[in-house]
Amino acid sequence: MAKSKFEPTGAIELEARNLSVLYDSTPAVKSISIRIPDRRVVAFIGPSGCGKSTLLRCFNRMNDLVPGARVEGEALFQGTNLYGPEVDPVDVRRRIGMVFQKPNPFPKSIYDNVAFGPRINGFNGNMDELVEQSLRKAALWDEVKDRLNASALALSGGQQQRLCIARALAVEPEVLLMDEPASALDPIATQKIEDLIYQLKQDYTVVIVTHNMQQAARVSDYTAFLYMGELVEYGETNRLFTNPVEERTEAYITGRFG
Amino acid sequence: MSMPERSEERPPERPHPAVQRDASRFAPRLRQRARFGTLFHGATFAATVVGVVVLVVLLYDVITDGVRHLSWDFLKGFPSRLPARAGILPALVGSVWTLVLTAVIAFPLGVGTAIWLEEYAPASRWKKIVETNISNLAGVPSIVYGILGLAVFVRYMVMGRSILAAAMTLALLILPVIIIASQEAIRAVPGSIRLGAYALGATRWEAIRYHVFPLALPGILTGTILALSRAVGEAAPLIVVGALAFVPFVPTGPLDQFTVLPIQIFNWINEAKVEFHYLAAAAILVLLAVLLTMNAAAILLRNRYSRRF
Amino acid sequence: MGGSSSRTADPGAVPRRQGQERTPDPGGLSRRHRRERWIGALLILCSAVSILTTVGIVAVLLYESLGFFREISPITFLTGTEWSPQYTSRQYGVLPLVTGSVVIAFIAAAIALPIGLLAAIYLSEYAHERARRVLKPVLEILAGIPTVVYGYFALTFVTPILRSIWPGTEFFNGLSAAVVMGIMIVPMVSSLSEDAMSAVPRALREGAYALGATKYEVATRTVVPAALSGIIASFILAISRAIGETMIVTIAAGAQAKLTLNPLESMQTMTAYIAQTSMGEASQGSVEYRTIFAVGLLLFAITLLMNIISGFVLRRFREVYE
Numbered sequence: 001m002a003k004s005k006f007e008p009t010g011a012i013e014l015e016a017r018n019l020s021v022l023y024d025s026t027p028a029v030k031s032i033s034i035r036i037p038d039r040r041v042v043a044f045i046g047p048s049g050c051g052k053s054t055l056l057r058c059f060n061r062m063n064d065l066v067p068g069a070r071v072e073g074e075a076l077f078q079g080t081n082l083y084g085p086e087v088d089p090v091d092v093r094r095r096i097g098m099v100f101q102k103p104n105p106f107p108k109s110i111y112d113n114v115a116f117g118p119r120i121n122g123f124n125g126n127m128d129e130l131v132e133q134s135l136r137k138a139a140l141w142d143e144v145k146d147r148l149n150a151s152a153l154a155l156s157g158g159q160q161q162r163l164c165i166a167r168a169l170a171v172e173p174e175v176l177l178m179d180e181p182a183s184a185l186d187p188i189a190t191q192k193i194e195d196l197i198y199q200l201k202q203d204y205t206v207v208i209v210t211h212n213m214q215q216a217a218r219v220s221d222y223t224a225f226l227y228m229g230e231l232v233e234y235g236e237t238n239r240l241f242t243n244p245v246e247e248r249t250e251a252y253i254t255g256r257f258g
Numbered sequence: 259m260s261m262p263e264r265s266e267e268r269p270p271e272r273p274h275p276a277v278q279r280d281a282s283r284f285a286p287r288l289r290q291r292a293r294f295g296t297l298f299h300g301a302t303f304a305a306t307v308v309g310v311v312v313l314v315v316l317l318y319d320v321i322t323d324g325v326r327h328l329s330w331d332f333l334k335g336f337p338s339r340l341p342a343r344a345g346i347l348p349a350l351v352g353s354v355w356t357l358v359l360t361a362v363i364a365f366p367l368g369v370g371t372a373i374w375l376e377e378y379a380p381a382s383r384w385k386k387i388v389e390t391n392i393s394n395l396a397g398v399p400s401i402v403y404g405i406l407g408l409a410v411f412v413r414y415m416v417m418g419r420s421i422l423a424a425a426m427t428l429a430l431l432i433l434p435v436i437i438i439a440s441q442e443a444i445r446a447v448p449g450s451i452r453l454g455a456y457a458l459g460a461t462r463w464e465a466i467r468y469h470v471f472p473l474a475l476p477g478i479l480t481g482t483i484l485a486l487s488r489a490v491g492e493a494a495p496l497i498v499v500g501a502l503a504f505v506p507f508v509p510t511g512p513l514d515q516f517t518v519l520p521i522q523i524f525n526w527i528n529e530a531k532v533e534f535h536y537l538a539a540a541a542i543l544v545l546l547a548v549l550l551t552m553n554a555a556a557i558l559l560r561n562r563y564s565r566r567f
Numbered sequence: 568m569g570g571s572s573s574r575t576a577d578p579g580a581v582p583r584r585q586g587q588e589r590t591p592d593p594g595g596l597s598r599r600h601r602r603e604r605w606i607g608a609l610l611i612l613c614s615a616v617s618i619l620t621t622v623g624i625v626a627v628l629l630y631e632s633l634g635f636f637r638e639i640s641p642i643t644f645l646t647g648t649e650w651s652p653q654y655t656s657r658q659y660g661v662l663p664l665v666t667g668s669v670v671i672a673f674i675a676a677a678i679a680l681p682i683g684l685l686a687a688i689y690l691s692e693y694a695h696e697r698a699r700r701v702l703k704p705v706l707e708i709l710a711g712i713p714t715v716v717y718g719y720f721a722l723t724f725v726t727p728i729l730r731s732i733w734p735g736t737e738f739f740n741g742l743s744a745a746v747v748m749g750i751m752i753v754p755m756v757s758s759l760s761e762d763a764m765s766a767v768p769r770a771l772r773e774g775a776y777a778l779g780a781t782k783y784e785v786a787t788r789t790v791v792p793a794a795l796s797g798i799i800a801s802f803i804l805a806i807s808r809a810i811g812e813t814m815i816v817t818i819a820a821g822a823q824a825k826l827t828l829n830p831l832e833s834m835q836t837m838t839a840y841i842a843q844t845s846m847g848e849a850s851q852g853s854v855e856y857r858t859i860f861a862v863g864l865l866l867f868a869i870t871l872l873m874n875i876i877s878g879f880v881l882r883r884f885r886e887v888y889e
Binding site: 088090091094118121122123124125171172 | 283284285286287288291292
């Protein structure tokens with residue numbers, strides 16, 4: 001049970017209310033309540049297996065794809081329960097985008113990767129323009145503008161990840177969920193991703209899962225520490241890292257376990 | 259939960275997002291796509307089930323056509339101009355003879371090749387050629403094997419239209435299948451077993467014979483039985499090699515002329531009198547029973563003895 | 568891991584320390600090494616059999632065909648439109664046989680490819696584990712039924728139905744054989760295509776779902792394009808199999824070589840010709856006897872070419888996912 005309950009101010013974009021996730025009756029997320037404010041970066045940190053990725057995936061209903069996964073409680077997006085009976089997960093996933101740990105571009109051209117989402121979602125504007133804008137927002141345009149028809153797999157790891165970000169942005173989501181986006185990348189590519197996140201938060205709500213505490217400290221406004229499926233502490237990043245309230249938080253931050 | 263802790267500082271006012279989110283730029287047509295998705299799901303399921311349906315219809319057809327002709331007399335009888343007296347004993351015996359001879363020829367050759375490929379052959383161009391060759395042979399039409407058998411075994415080696423020629427032809431036909439299945443079974447044995455044997459001073463062959471081979475044997479046998487069950491059902495190459503149309507005797511040796519079950523079925527189908535068609539159906543049931551037994555044996559073998567390493 | 572990488576050189580005799588008694592051949596080592604060499608030689612001979620088989624096929628086909636082509640020009644053979652070696656007219660144009668094979672294979676493919684691919688998509692993307700465990704083996708059963716049984720089914724069940732739908736259908740017709748052959752080939756397409764689709768990494772599907780794709784879109788616009796090389800290779804192999812199939816067409820399609828594209832008519836394929844002529848009375852050394860080999864050579868060449876192309880497609884266009 002989280003003794004220190006933090007209430008962020010401002011408009012709340014995402015909220016979990018007593019949210020639990022069980023995989024075949026093994027609990028992975030235990031009754032977590034948390035509020036994610038609009039257009040801020042929130043980081044989920046914690047040791048392996050603490051449930052941070054599982055919690056993240058609740059917000060775009062990706063847990064639906066895991067056979068045997070059961071979700072209890074509520075996950076709210078702008079006040080509406082994402083798990084309500086009238087909600088189509090396909091719609092949720094367009095408005096709440098996701099970037100994965102290992103870059104997973106489609107084996108298609110760079111252009112087709114970015115255009116994939118809009119095409120499926122019935123985009124009726126100028127596709128070339130949208131592709132360019134998305135690549136610019138992902139800070140990749142200058143590097144690929146001359147070879148949009150080249151295979152996406154020819155790009156470096158860091159470029160592929162930025163392509164995945166561009167791809168996610170192309171469907172104009174309101175939230176971007178990032179599951180350890182830089183953990184498979186070298187330090188330079190990681191730096192670029194972190195810079196990108198800082199840019200993106202002007203326009204998008206970003207929730208990032210990371211096992212790298214320094215990254216969380218650099219990039220996020222608020223940080224949530226999870227342990228064994230529970231929310232231990234949640235607060236402003238600076239405060240959490242310099243003056244944690246909970247003992248377990250302090251133990252994790254100072255490297256005593258994890 | 260205790261009282262929420264309020265953060266001291268208020269975040270600065272955020273400007274409106276620079277990103278335009280005009281919802282009308284996207285027309286997700288959710289309901290349409292969902293409906294189409296359900297239809298597609300149904301279509302894929304139907305496609306999968308079509309095969310099952312055809313199988314059931316086929317079996318029903320064969321059973322209703324042939325089951326009343328099944329009797330001990332049928333199994334013990336000889337083919338005859340009179341449908342009422344015709345039986346499949348020569349064909350059954352011929353099939354058994356052929357099966358056994360084919361197994362005796364193909365099994366050592368196939369397993370030997372697989373052992374050489376997996377345990378002895380250095381990863382060289384030559385090995386690649388042999389493997390590519392085997393995979394090509396697996397795709398050659400069965401009747402071409404019959405032509406090979408006719409020219410080499412029947413004529414050139416003067417075996418005549420005999421069981422031996424047939425068995426050698428069929429052995430060559432199923433050899434690629436046995437080799438590939440045996441290779442997989444051998445490959446599945448972990449290297450630690452071999453290393454353990456070498457560490458005790460075993461030579462390469464001793465390691466194979468006493469350690470690798472016994473562990474791979476269930477997989478090898480399963481593959482071999484499945485390959486042999488394919489050979490039992492083959493007719494085309496044997497037509498060319500010369501299984502006879504009318505065999506009123508039971509073969510007693512490998513150089514005898516012969517017929518096999520599929521050929522007998524084929525002959526009866528070609529007869530003008532409709533009664534022979536029903537006999538063919540009965541013979542089909544016998545053939546299917548034989549195949550069912552062989553396949554069941556192979557599957558039992560696999561389930562009972564195959565281990566997860 | 569087995570095979571070459573864990574092979575060690577057979578240990579030779581370990582040098583002895585000074586002063587130790589030399590016992591004659593401890594552990595029977597030299598005897599065992601001699602046996603090793605014999606066995607190695609034996610195994611190489613086993614492998615040679617597969618090479619000899621190919622050599623044998625090619626040699627046999629070429630030898631008799633060369634005899635054939637000394638009497639009939641290859642051009643006439645490949646471009647002639649009438650085939651009647653057993654009749655007094657003695658025409659040796661193979662095109663009617665080729666069109667027979669191709670028309671039937673084409674129709675069989677038109678049935679098997681869509682059904683096989685859809686079934687593969689179901690098994691790979693939609694089916695629960697339990698359904699898969701049941702349905703997959705059942706499809707394999709279809710592949711294991713002897714073709715002579717399919718021939719029976721085509722002649723006694725399918726042909727009467729076709730004749731009641733289209734009264735002009737001949738008793739022996741290509742369509743009946745083609746339909747049954749199509750069903751027989753479905754497991755080949757579905758099994759190979761499903762293997763190709765299962766090899767597509769899960770991460771690719773997740774990426775598509777995360778963009779708001781429905782299951783249908785993930786399957787058809789992400790997985791199938793990613794597995795395309797394997798799927799197309801399976802198509803080519805299936806067509807090759809259809810061309811090489813003998814019993815169904817021999818029983819149900821007809822014994823008259825006729826240059827026609829109408830599947831409701833009787834037609835003779837290359838394989839049926841070889842089978843039917845082998846049952847006949849052609850004497851060795853006659854031109855008619857040699858036609859078996861000439862047609863066999865053509866059949867072998869066509870199917871070999873297709874199998875090679877299939878392997879090429881598989882290797883060359885295999886998608887790299889990482």
